Amino acid sequence: MALRELDRAGLNVLCLEARDYIGGRILTLHDPLSPIPLELGAEFIHGRPPELWNFIRDANLGVYDCGDRAVHIKDGKVQSDTDAWVPVDRVMSDMQEAAERLPDQPFSVFLENSSHSEEAKRLSANFVEGFNAARKEIVGIHSLAQDTKASDEIDGDRSFRFIGGYDSLAHALINGVSDPASKLRLNSVVQTISWSSGSVTVRVRSSITGRKDTVHCRRVLITVPLGVLQAEPDESGAIRFDPEPKEVLAAARRLEFGQVFRVVLRFQEPFWEKNPDLADAGFLFSDEPLFPTWWTPLPRRVPILTGWSAGPHADALQGRSRQEVVRAATASLAKIVGIGNDALNRLLVSAHFHDWHADPFARGAYSYVPACALPAREILARPVENTLYFAGEAIDLHGHSATVHGAIASALEAASLIGNA
Ligand SMILES: Cc1cc2nc3c(=O)[nH]c(=O)nc-3n(C[C@H](O)[C@H](O)[C@H](O)COP(=O)(O)OP(=O)(O)OC[C@H]3O[C@@H](n4cnc5c(N)ncnc54)[C@H](O)[C@@H]3O)c2cc1C
Numbered sequence: 001m002a003l004r005e006l007d008r009a010g011l012n013v014l015c016l017e018a019r020d021y022i023g024g025r026i027l028t029l030h031d032p033l034s035p036i037p038l039e040l041g042a043e044f045i046h047g048r049p050p051e052l053w054n055f056i057r058d059a060n061l062g063v064y065d066c067g068d069r070a071v072h073i074k075d076g077k078v079q080s081d082t083d084a085w086v087p088v089d090r091v092m093s094d095m096q097e098a099a100e101r102l103p104d105q106p107f108s109v110f111l112e113n114s115s116h117s118e119e120a121k122r123l124s125a126n127f128v129e130g131f132n133a134a135r136k137e138i139v140g141i142h143s144l145a146q147d148t149k150a151s152d153e154i155d156g157d158r159s160f161r162f163i164g165g166y167d168s169l170a171h172a173l174i175n176g177v178s179d180p181a182s183k184l185r186l187n188s189v190v191q192t193i194s195w196s197s198g199s200v201t202v203r204v205r206s207s208i209t210g211r212k213d214t215v216h217c218r219r220v221l222i223t224v225p226l227g228v229l230q231a232e233p234d235e236s237g238a239i240r241f242d243p244e245p246k247e248v249l250a251a252a253r254r255l256e257f258g259q260v261f262r263v264v265l266r267f268q269e270p271f272w273e274k275n276p277d278l279a280d281a282g283f284l285f286s287d288e289p290l291f292p293t294w295w296t297p298l299p300r301r302v303p304i305l306t307g308w309s310a311g312p313h314a315d316a317l318q319g320r321s322r323q324e325v326v327r328a329a330t331a332s333l334a335k336i337v338g339i340g341n342d343a344l345n346r347l348l349v350s351a352h353f354h355d356w357h358a359d360p361f362a363r364g365a366y367s368y369v370p371a372c373a374l375p376a377r378e379i380l381a382r383p384v385e386n387t388l389y390f391a392g393e394a395i396d397l398h399g400h401s402a403t404v405h406g407a408i409a410s411a412l413e414a415a416s417l418i419g420n421a
Pocket of ligand 1: 023039046223224360393394
């Protein structure tokens with residue numbers, strides 16, 4: 001989005017991308033044997049964020065509304081008739097009020113001091129940790145309240161998917177750039193940014209040939225994930241700054257980068273639909289330690305389930321092989337839907353997974369804000385000597401971080417700052 005905006009503003013712009021594809025944490029697999037595109041990164045459009053919907057309309061991209069009925073389930077049996085979102089919504093709206101009155105504090109402290117039932121506390125802790133890829137002992141209520149308010153303002157309890165896959169967004173964006181072949185270089189790993197006010201030298205290594213190259217410019221917009229910004233300069237994928245923008249890097253380290261393991265399983269048939277309790281469920285919540293959350297592709301009735309392990313649940317999966325992660329996911333799912341492991345594995349056709357934590361150009365899933373760390377984001381969003389600019393989901397200041405639309409909003413703001421500099 002930043003490349004497109006800067007190009008359209010008539011600036012001489014070049015985008016250096018380490019991967020061999022565009023989209024970053026948007027990663028869609030187009031498996032000809034699958035009835036729908038398989039998302040290994042972002043999947044949902046959360047609500048109706050204008051910066052995304054305006055573009056969707058202009059580019060004429062197809063999207064559809066998702067089913068979001070949630071059940072809390074154990075051994076194939078739904079635990080309560082109430083939609084599992086209801087107690088969570090109550091706790092979250094209480095938290096919003098508390099955030100206005102109280103100093104920032106970890107979500108776990110807010111829960112301990114609240115009078116909600118133990119069940120409501122457990123469900124909402126699971127929700128906060130799962131959705132934000134966060135730890136309840138770290139994530140602050142001020143940022144959670146800001147996010148909840150921002151989400152309410154854009155109909156955030158509704159979600160949508162791209163018919164053609166999330167990557168149709170990335171491709172439509174790049175189609176809006178004039179002569180993209182000369183303005184976007186793939187397989188180009190930025191290694192060093194040497195700078196002084198109004199003058200930047202970027203050292204780049206080709207991930208194909210290993211050849212090193214140098215690019216000179218007046219300003220640079222850095223949109224790497226927070227995990228890459230937090231990495232030590234000699235770690236794979238990291239960028240060495242010379243000199244270091246110390247305040248910015250210190251601010252980046254005050255924020256947290258959450259972990260997610262997400263596994264997409266394709267089956268011979270949507271076997272869960274035979275259970276009347278599950279036939280119309282969008283989301284399945286459970287107390288399984290490794291993969292507690294699953295969702296179906298409703299309203300599409302196709303044999304695909306996505307398993308989600310985030311925050312503390314994901315700890316035990318780090319460093320495990322692909323096979324081990326998939327085995328952990330199928331074992332959790334077998335218990336949740338109440339069919340034997342062997343029966344489930346006989347129905348399984350394929351399993352898909354991308355290890356975002358081990359990926360040197362991501363180093364995790366998405367950002368969250370510890371208690372008392374909200375000002376760190378503002379420091380990241382501030383240009384350094386009109387020369388270094390930062391953008392990306394972690395830098396969105398309006399409660400939409402950790403999302404695609406937050407990343408897009410942040411890119412639009414940075415592009416406008418550069419255009420007006
Ligand atoms: C599993 C998962 C599920 C998600 N689900 C959703 C969802 O349903 N809905 C939603 O809105 N959001 C979701 N998100 C979050 C969303 O994907 C991100 O917030 C968003 O895509 C971030 O965009 P970005 O431009 O900030 O960063 P990125 O998309 O990560 O882009 C940063 C780019 O920098 C490149 N880069 C890194 N290091 C270097 C280097 N040294 N040199 C050159 N290039 C480099 C990377 O390759 C990458 O392309 C999900 C994320 C994950 C991981």
